Amino acid sequence: xxxxxxxxxxxxxxxxxxxxxxxxxxxxxxxxxxxxxxxxxxxxxxxxxxxxxxxxxxxxxxxxxxxxxxxxxxxxxxxxxxxxxxxxxxxxxxxxxxxxxxxxxxxxxxxxxxxxxxxxxxxxxxxxxxxxxxxxxxxxxxxxxxxxxxxxxxxxxxxxxxxxxxxxxxxxxxxxxxxxxxxxxxxxxxxxxxxxxxxxxxxxxxxxxxxxxxxxxxxxxxxxxxxxxxxxxxxxxxxxxxxxxxxxxxxxxxxxxxxxxxxxxxxxxxxxxxxxxxxxxxxxxxxxxxxxxxxxxxxxxxxxxxxxxxxxxxxxxxxxxxxxxxxxxxxxxxxxxxxxxxxxxxxxxxxxxxxxxxxxxxxxxxxxxxxxxxxxxxxxxxxxxxxxxxxxxxxxxxxxxxxxxxxxxxxxxxxxxxxxxxxxx
Amino acid sequence: xxxxxxxxxxxxxxxxxxxxxxxxxxxxxxxxxxxxxxxxxxxxxxxxxxxxxxxxxxxxxxxxxxxxxxxxxxxxxxxxxxxxxxxxxxxxxxxxxxxxxxxxxxxxxxxxxxxxxxxxxxxxxxxxxxxxxxxxxxxxxxxxxxxxxxxxxxxxxxxxxxxxxxxxxxxxxxxxxxxxxxxxxxxxxxxxxxxxxxxxxxxxxxxxxxxxxxxxxxxxxxxxxxxxxxxxxxxxxxxxxxxxxxxxxxxxxxxxxxxxxxxxxxxxxxxxxxxxxxxxxxxxxxxxxxxxxxxxxxxxxxxxxxxxxxxxxxxxxxxxxxxxxxxxxxxxxxxxxxxxxxxxxxxxxxxxxxxxxxxxxxxxxxxxxxxxxxxxxxxxxxxxxxxxxxxxxxxxxxxxxxxxxxxxxxxxxxxxxxxxxxxxxxxxxxxxxxxxxxxxxxxxx
Numbered sequence: 001x002x003x004x005x006x007x008x009x010x011x012x013x014x015x016x017x018x019x020x021x022x023x024x025x026x027x028x029x030x031x032x033x034x035x036x037x038x039x040x041x042x043x044x045x046x047x048x049x050x051x052x053x054x055x056x057x058x059x060x061x062x063x064x065x066x067x068x069x070x071x072x073x074x075x076x077x078x079x080x081x082x083x084x085x086x087x088x089x090x091x092x093x094x095x096x097x098x099x100x101x102x103x104x105x106x107x108x109x110x111x112x113x114x115x116x117x118x119x120x121x122x123x124x125x126x127x128x129x130x131x132x133x134x135x136x137x138x139x140x141x142x143x144x145x146x147x148x149x150x151x152x153x154x155x156x157x158x159x160x161x162x163x164x165x166x167x168x169x170x171x172x173x174x175x176x177x178x179x180x181x182x183x184x185x186x187x188x189x190x191x192x193x194x195x196x197x198x199x200x201x202x203x204x205x206x207x208x209x210x211x212x213x214x215x216x217x218x219x220x221x222x223x224x225x226x227x228x229x230x231x232x233x234x235x236x237x238x239x240x241x242x243x244x245x246x247x248x249x250x251x252x253x254x255x256x257x258x259x260x261x262x263x264x265x266x267x268x269x270x271x272x273x274x275x276x277x278x279x280x281x282x283x284x285x286x287x288x289x290x291x292x293x294x295x296x297x298x299x300x301x302x303x304x305x306x307x308x309x310x311x312x313x314x315x316x317x318x319x320x321x322x323x324x325x326x327x328x329x330x331x332x333x334x335x336x337x338x339x340x341x342x343x344x345x346x347x348x349x350x351x352x353x354x355x356x357x358x359x360x361x362x363x364x365x366x367x368x369x370x371x372x373x374x375x376x377x378x379x380x381x382x383x384x385x386x387x388x389x390x391x392x393x394x395x396x397x398x399x400x401x402x403x404x405x406x407x408x409x410x411x412x413x414x415x416x417x418x419x420x421x422x423x424x425x
Numbered sequence: 426x427x428x429x430x431x432x433x434x435x436x437x438x439x440x441x442x443x444x445x446x447x448x449x450x451x452x453x454x455x456x457x458x459x460x461x462x463x464x465x466x467x468x469x470x471x472x473x474x475x476x477x478x479x480x481x482x483x484x485x486x487x488x489x490x491x492x493x494x495x496x497x498x499x500x501x502x503x504x505x506x507x508x509x510x511x512x513x514x515x516x517x518x519x520x521x522x523x524x525x526x527x528x529x530x531x532x533x534x535x536x537x538x539x540x541x542x543x544x545x546x547x548x549x550x551x552x553x554x555x556x557x558x559x560x561x562x563x564x565x566x567x568x569x570x571x572x573x574x575x576x577x578x579x580x581x582x583x584x585x586x587x588x589x590x591x592x593x594x595x596x597x598x599x600x601x602x603x604x605x606x607x608x609x610x611x612x613x614x615x616x617x618x619x620x621x622x623x624x625x626x627x628x629x630x631x632x633x634x635x636x637x638x639x640x641x642x643x644x645x646x647x648x649x650x651x652x653x654x655x656x657x658x659x660x661x662x663x664x665x666x667x668x669x670x671x672x673x674x675x676x677x678x679x680x681x682x683x684x685x686x687x688x689x690x691x692x693x694x695x696x697x698x699x700x701x702x703x704x705x706x707x708x709x710x711x712x713x714x715x716x717x718x719x720x721x722x723x724x725x726x727x728x729x730x731x732x733x734x735x736x737x738x739x740x741x742x743x744x745x746x747x748x749x750x751x752x753x754x755x756x757x758x759x760x761x762x763x764x765x766x767x768x769x770x771x772x773x774x775x776x777x778x779x780x781x782x783x784x785x786x787x788x789x790x791x792x793x794x795x796x797x798x799x800x801x802x803x804x805x806x807x808x809x810x811x812x813x814x815x816x817x818x819x820x821x822x823x824x825x826x827x828x829x830x831x832x833x834x835x836x837x838x839x840x841x842x843x844x845x846x847x848x849x850x851x852x853x854x855x856x857x858x859x860x861x862x863x864x865x866x867x868x869x870x
Contacts, residue, residue: 073763299744306751310758317514317762337755 030361031350035343036089037364037413042082043220044374048405051382051390052398059398064324073313073334075321083220083271083324084283084335085342086367087227091287092294092343094228098235114235116185118228123188124368125221126195127154128375135383146198146215153191160184195222199273206265214269221371223271223280230281231288239292246285253279254329258319266326279327286336302344309337362413373412378405472799472806473792474533479809480788481527486819488520490850493827495836496843507771514761514768517777521770524668524718525730525781526788527812528675532734533789535676539683552680557634559676564636566669568603569820571596574665577829592643592663599636606632640670641677648721651712664716669816671718675727682732687739691749694729694736698775701725702760705767705774713772723773733782737789746790753783807855810862815854823850 046062053059062079063069069077101110130150137143143151163180167173198215199222205212230249234242256262256275266272272279286308294301312333316322322331363370382390389397488504491497497504502511503519510518542551575597578584589597606629613625640663647662682693701722705713713719718727733753740746757780760766768777808815827835838846861867 073759297744299748303747303751306748306755310751310755313755313758313762314514317512 030353030358031343031347032089032092033364034350034353034358034360035092035346035364036086036367037360037362038346039082039086039089039364040367040370041360041363043086044370044378044409045402045406046079046082047374048378048382049398049402052393052402053391054393054395054398055402058402073322074316075323075328076331076334080322080324080331081335081338081342083223084331085339087224087280087284088287088290088336088339088343089364090224090228091231091284092291094231094284094288095235095291114232115229116189118225118232119189119192120185121225121228122192122195122222123153123157123190123225125219125225126150126191126217127157127188128221129217129219130154131375144215146194146217149194150191150217153187153194157184157187157191160187192222192225196226196274199269200275202269203265203273203275206268210265210268216269218273219270223277226274226277227280227284230278231284234285234288239289242285242289242292246282246289249278249285250282250329250332253282253327253332254319257326257329263320263323263326263328267323271324272327276327279329279332283327283332283335286332287339290336290340298344298347301340305337305340305344307337308333309341312337359410359413362410362417366413366416369416370409370413373409471533472796472803473789474530475806475809476792476795476803477526477533477785477789477805477809478530478812479805479807481523481530482808482812482815483805484523485527486815486823486851486854487847488523489819489823489828490847493823493832493835494838494843494846496838496840497847507769514758514780515765516761516768517770517780521777522781522784524671524770525727525778526785528672528727528730529734529737529782529785529789530809531672531676532679532731532736533738535679535731536683536735536738548684555680555683556677557630559673559680560635560637560641561630561633561673562637562676563640563670563673564603564633565817566667566671566673567596567636567640567665568600568633569669570665570667571598571600573825573829576600577825590663592665595639596636596665599632603629603632603636637670637673640665641674644670644716644720648712651715664720666717666720668718671724671727674721674724675731678724678728679731679735683735687736690732690736694732697725697729698779702766702775705772710767710769710772710774713774714769717771719771719773723771726773726775726778729775730778730782730785734785737782737786741793746786750783750786750790753779753786757783802859804855807858807862811858811866811868814861814868815858818854818857 042061049055049058050062051059057070060068060070064077064079066075066077069079072078072081098110098114101113105113127150130147133141133143133147134151160180160183163176164184167176167180195217199218202214202216202218205214234245237245253275257266257279266276269276271277290301290304290308293304312322312330312335315333316330319329322328322334324331389401393401491500491504501509504510506518506520507516508518510520513519513522539551539555542554546554571593575586575589575593578589579586579597586594586597606625610622610625610629613622616622643661643663644666645662647660647664650660650662682690685693701709704722709722713722716723718724737746737749740749757768757776760776761768761780766776767774768780770777835843835846
């Protein structure tokens with residue numbers, strides 16, 4: 001009996017050591033944090049600068065349309081690479097992060113946590129979409145039955161969030177922490193599941209009638225969440241299994257994408273909707289494959305990224321342009337490759353970065369909070385401000401607002417990073 | 426200690442069979458002549474290079490035969506050049522990939538060849554020998570042109586000798602002199618007089634090199650005349666240019682940089698490609714496109730491919746190999762697809778050269794993984810062991826006889842008869858190469 005206890009203690013100690021080791025590994029790679037921070041910064045700040053046409057090229061950074069955006073490859077603008085780059089950042093740490101959870105809480109809990117996390121990301125996106133629809137309702141948009149259902153679940157999620165804040169009070173922590181977390185997660189997960197169903201219905205409706213009514217509940221966060229769901233079964237797989245799995249999903253999706261009018265239909269819903277999500281999923285698995293190579297040999301990972309990018313551009317001849325909207329096969333390959341190449345620029349610069357002043361790391365530590373801050377703070381700001389201060393702003397006024405947004409958001413990121421506060425989904 | 430390590434490494438990587446050593450996993454620097462324990466000197470061969478060369482030769486011979494037999498016209502997309510073939514990239518057909526691959530393979534062995542000559546005869550002599558070798562290659566090419574475009578027309582009655590241009594007349598006459606010198610050299614092989622052998626070989630070699638110099642002179646003059654047309658309309662240049670001349674010119678242009686280290690070579694190639702790209706995109710291409718492989722202008726790009734081959738050979742076991750390979754592929758594909766840079770074999774634009782070099786590096790990189798696999802009958806290695814002989818025989822029998830003299834009869838041949846002829850020729854080439862390889866006879870320039 002005593003031996004058993006010792007053995008269990010040893011195992012726990014071993015697990016702790018392994019976890020510490022994994023944590024150390026994650027902590028050491030600052031370039032991943034910086035890269036993630038860059039993605040979040042680009043997503044939020046570029047989006048804000050889009051409001052000021054007087055800024056010229058800076059206002060076009062977040063443009064996805066080929067007419068207004070900065071075209072870098074056939075069919076692809078500079079803005080199109082930001083979301084895949086964020087997915088790449090997820091792919092870099094997905095397996096490490098899962099292993100950490102697995103060691104701390106066991107496989108079953110880790111699986112539940114990550115499935116909930118993926119669904120919650122979709123749920124959060126759904127909630128943000130609802131907020132927009134509620135705002136639109138003041139301008140005459142009539143909320144439908146699904147909107148009200150989302151509304152109801154959102155209230156439950158907000159209650160869960162409030163309870164989570166209350167659980168920070170030391171006296172309530174033990175009693176409230178777990179149920180608050182579950183209320184929050186389950187409500188958001190339900191939103192996620194409902195969204196997957198409704199967006200699938202949207203796609204079926206489009207196939208039957210191009211101008212049919214759509215619920216329109218799919219944007220970037222939903223795409224990211226669904227990609228995590230698709231990639232999840234491969235999180236612990238060996239690199240060649242990941243590559244094979246991603247290739248199979250990619251080929252299946254590519255065939256579907258190229259048949260009939262599917263490309264146009266996929267283009268209607270943001271990022272291709274649920275069906276396009278399989279393409280994003282394949283992208284994430286390819287990213288995880290590159291990450292596996294990266295942790296073994298950086299040079300080979302760089303070469304693999306460049307090959308992905310080259311093959312993607314090469315296939316433009318036969319598979320069509322690099323189209324974010326429908327998540328075209330060429331977009332998937334180019335995104336994996338280009339994101340990898342951008343990451344390696346950060347990785348190369350890592351050796352020159354000795355200063356503690358590291359704003360991109362602050363940005364990268366709390367992507368979800370930063371996303372919410374941007375949505376509510378910047379969103380409210382742009383709604384409240386008169387048009388003369390935004391679209392009609394002169395260059396100097398636009399520059400002041402742009403710099404202020406960068407400074408304020410960076411200060412928030414720094415504050416969150418310093419106080420070690422984070423919202424983990 | 427170092428010797429011991431070398432010997433161990435050597436024992437691991439060498440398989441000595443019939444006095445022939447084969448190398449698998451050594452870097453190019455290590456693949457020069459080494460001493461075994463018994464003091465026997467062995468020259469190690471990198472199997473992947475032989476295999477790659479063999480693959481190129483096999484593809485080339487097949488394309489010649491398929492082109493000559495009418496029944497194989499359905500394979501036109503595979504063997505057609507430029508717009509006629511299957512487009513791998515806009516302007517680049519599948520068949521366009523093999524000639525650069527062959528040049529790339531020459532680049533793979535170029536540094537090694539130079540170093541071994543340098544060790545034996547000194548630097549100046551090594552340069553001289555290689556320059557002579559490349560000039561002789563151009564000479565062989567131009568003399569074949571003299572036969573094909575001169576005597577070919579005379580024999581078929583389409584022209585009289587007097588109607589041939591003065592340049593063709595010169596090369597047509599020189600062709601027979603070269604044949605006579607070749608016969609003298611073959612006769613010398615049956616005598617035990619080393620001096621006779623050496624003098625007859627030198628005569629042949631330098632005669633071919635002189636023909637090469639003349640060919641380069643005529644193409645240079647002709648290129649100048651294309652840029653600035655003479656006022657009186659009289660032309661002095663010659664526009665005859667073919668694959669062998671192209672290989673020779675590429676070698677000549679690459680030769681001055683053979684002693685540079687890999688980064689030096691890479692810098693030279695980079696600068697050349699940038700300058701040439703600017704020129705090609707701004708009016709040079711139509712001129713380069715007028716002549717096979719781009720003539721003098723294209724020669725710079727072909728030399729770039731050769732130097733890249735040398736660079737990749739030096740990076741063989743380095744992790745940078747795949748980085749360089751992927752970067753070349755990415756840059757070339759993006760420039761061609763996204764920025765509409767002109768890619769063409771005829772004219773040999775730098776983006777085409779870059780693309781082909783990257784594809785070649787991928788193929789060679791793949792073949793390197795098989796270096797430890799040594800079957801008794803190594804098909805492609807056998808085909809690659811006597812490339813120059815295979816090429817000349819192909820030119821004579823397949824291109825001139827099948828594609829020229831018997832072209833009308835072969836165009837109407839049935840499929841089965843055509844398949845039979847193809848198999849027979851391939852079998853003959855295989856047996857010939859196998860026999861020469863078995864006897865350890867490697868015919869080189």
